[in-house]
Amino acid sequence: MSTARTTAQRRIGSGFGAHSTADDVLAGIDLTGRLALVTGGYSGLGLETTRALTKAGARVVVPARRPAAAREALAGLDGVEVDALDLGDLDSVRAFTERFLASGRALDLVIDNAGIMACPETRVGPGWEAQFATNHLGHFALVNRLWPAIEPGGARVVSVSSRGHHFSGIRWDDVDWREGYDKWQAYGQAKTANVLFAVHLDRLARDRGVRAFSLHPGGILTPLQRHLPREEMVANGWIDEDGTPIPRAGMKTPEQGAATQVWAATSPDLAGRGGLYLEDCDVAEPAPADGGRGGVRDYATDPEQAARLWDLSAERTGVNAFAG
Numbered sequence: 001m002s003t004a005r006t007t008a009q010r011r012i013g014s015g016f017g018a019h020s021t022a023d024d025v026l027a028g029i030d031l032t033g034r035l036a037l038v039t040g041g042y043s044g045l046g047l048e049t050t051r052a053l054t055k056a057g058a059r060v061v062v063p064a065r066r067p068a069a070a071r072e073a074l075a076g077l078d079g080v081e082v083d084a085l086d087l088g089d090l091d092s093v094r095a096f097t098e099r100f101l102a103s104g105r106a107l108d109l110v111i112d113n114a115g116i117m118a119c120p121e122t123r124v125g126p127g128w129e130a131q132f133a134t135n136h137l138g139h140f141a142l143v144n145r146l147w148p149a150i151e152p153g154g155a156r157v158v159s160v161s162s163r164g165h166h167f168s169g170i171r172w173d174d175v176d177w178r179e180g181y182d183k184w185q186a187y188g189q190a191k192t193a194n195v196l197f198a199v200h201l202d203r204l205a206r207d208r209g210v211r212a213f214s215l216h217p218g219g220i221l222t223p224l225q226r227h228l229p230r231e232e233m234v235a236n237g238w239i240d241e242d243g244t245p246i247p248r249a250g251m252k253t254p255e256q257g258a259a260t261q262v263w264a265a266t267s268p269d270l271a272g273r274g275g276l277y278l279e280d281c282d283v284a285e286p287a288p289a290d291g292g293r294g295g296v297r298d299y300a301t302d303p304e305q306a307a308r309l310w311d312l313s314a315e316r317t318g319v320n321a322f323a324g
Contacts, residue, residue: 008273008275008276008283009276009277009283009284009285009286009295009296009301010283010285011282011283011284011285012269012282012283013282014263014267014269014281014282016259016263016280016281016282017280017281017282018218018252018256018280018281019252019256020256020259020263020280020281021052021253021255021256021258021259022048022049022051022052022255022258022259022262023052023055023255024259025259025262025263025266025267025281026052026053026055026056026262026266029056029266029268030056030057031053031056031057031058031266032057032058033057034057034058034059034108034109035058035059035060035061035105035106035107035108035109036053036058036059036060036061036107036108036109036110036111036265037060037061037062037063037107037109037110037111037146038050038053038060038061038062038111038113039062039063039085039087039111039112039113039114039139039142040064040113040114040115041060041062041063041064041070041074041080041111041113042062042064042069042070042073042074042082043070043073044220044254044257045113045160045217045220045254045257045258045261046062046111046113046114046258047073047074047254048254048255048257048258049111049113049258049261049262050062050074050077050080051077052258052262053109053262053265054077054078054079054080056266057079058079058108058109059079059080059081060079060080060081061080061081061083061100061107062074062080062081062082062083063082063083063084063085063096063142064082064083064084064085065084065085065086065087065114067082067083067084070082083096083099083100084096085142086138087114087134087135087138087139087142088124088125088130088133088134088138089124089125089138090125090137090138090141090317090318093138093141093142093145094141094145096142097142097145097146100146100149101145101146101148101149105149106149106150106151106155107146107149107150107151107155108151108154108155108156109155109156109158109265109266110143110146110150110155110156110157110158111158111160111261111265112139112142112143112157112158112159112160112194113158113160113261114134114139115131115134115135115160115190116130116131116134116135117131117164117187118183118184118187119131119183120183121177121181121183127176128176128316129175129176129177129181129186131183131186131187131189131190132175132176132186132189132190132193134190135190135191135193135194136190136193136194136197136313137313137316137317139159139194139197140197140313140314140317141317141319143157143201143321144314144317144319144320144321145319145321147321148321150205150210151210152208152209152210153208153209154209154210155209155210155211156210156211156212156213156264156265156266156270157198157201157205157210157211157212157213158198158212158213158214158215158261158264158265159194159195159197159198159201159212159213159214159215160194160214160215160217160261161191161192161194161195161198161214161215161216161277161300162187162191162194162216162217163216163219163279163293163294164184164187164188164191165188165191165192165194165195165216165296165297165300166188166287166293166297167184167185167187167188167189167191168185168186168188168189168192169189169192169297169299169300169305170189170192170193170196170299170305170308170309171189172308175189175312192297192299192300193309194214195214195277195296195300195301196300196301196302196305196306196309196310197212197214197306197309197310197313198212198213198214198275198276198277199212199214199275199300199301199302199303199306200303200306200307200309200310201310202274202275203275203303203306204310204322205322206274206275211270211273211274211275212274212275213264213270213274213275213276213277213278214276214277214278215260215261215264215277215278215279216260216277216278216279216284217252217257217258217260217261218251218252218256218257218260218279218280219251219252220251220252220253220254220256220257259281260278260279260280260281263278263281264278275301277296277300277301279294279295284296286298
């Protein structure tokens with residue numbers, strides 16, 4: 001691993017931390033007149049992100065696989081609009097982006113927040129593994145198709161990854177897990193892809209003044225755990241036998257969990273920076289060599305792997321805003 005590739009992954013002393021909330025990091029920031037898009041912005045961390053952004057004055061577009069449920073969850077919030085989008089269906093991604101582009105509006109913030117975690121082996125599209133396809137390929141196609149609307153000279157794209165990226169790098173010889181499917185390693189591969197996506201997008205887009213970031217939001221109990229059996233969550237010490245969450249060191253509230261992605265999207269401290277992996281409202285350090293849990297793994301910030309993944313993703317989705 002080269003020194004040049006890791007030096008940018010250093011804490012910058014943001015003044016915020018693991019206990020900061022989305023409202024904390026937006027204090028004093030006026031987003032009036034700004035337009036944000038938050039996938040999955042009606043549930044869990046996405047809902048808290050939408051609430052915080054609208055409170056600061058932004059208008060928020062929330063693409064949702066279940067639009068009716070999204071409208072119900074977002075009822076009472078001003079400045080929010082909902083449209084249909086299924087990230088696991090590239091036709092749905094294309095239809096949504098065509099509708100948005102037809103509106104003629106420019107996007108200032110794109111937060112790729114939606115995702116699935118540790119689901120049973122599931123295939124979408126032409127047999128793609130669902131976590132990689134939904135968490136990564138769907139967002140890849142979304143951002144590339146929306147590129148004409150992403151505002152030059154200041155827009156940010158935020159890719160919500162996870163410390164789960166420590167579970168696996170990209171399995172280049174079997175990206176779709178045709179053999180030996182492991183739900184947690186497949187999740188890890190998808191989360192690594194989210195980091196690599198931000199690395200390469202930032203490289204391609206920075207000359208236009210668009211920057212990209214990825215992040216670990218923290219450990220939070222949200223609907224993301226819906227695919228996990230209760231007994232597994234009990235064994236992990238997340239809930240008790242009755243399903244009640246167990247307070248644990250390091251666990252965050254949804255308001256705290258949304259803070260890092262909101263900070264990534266809006267913080268003036270990140271001006272002139274990009275392609276970075278963040279955690280606890282600061283730039284993350286490289287992961288310790290002894291296998292400790294914090295920080296970012298070197299394979300997730302490798303520019304060569306990021307370029308290789310970009311090419312693979314463009315081939316699969318049939319879209320590349322930077323081709324030619």
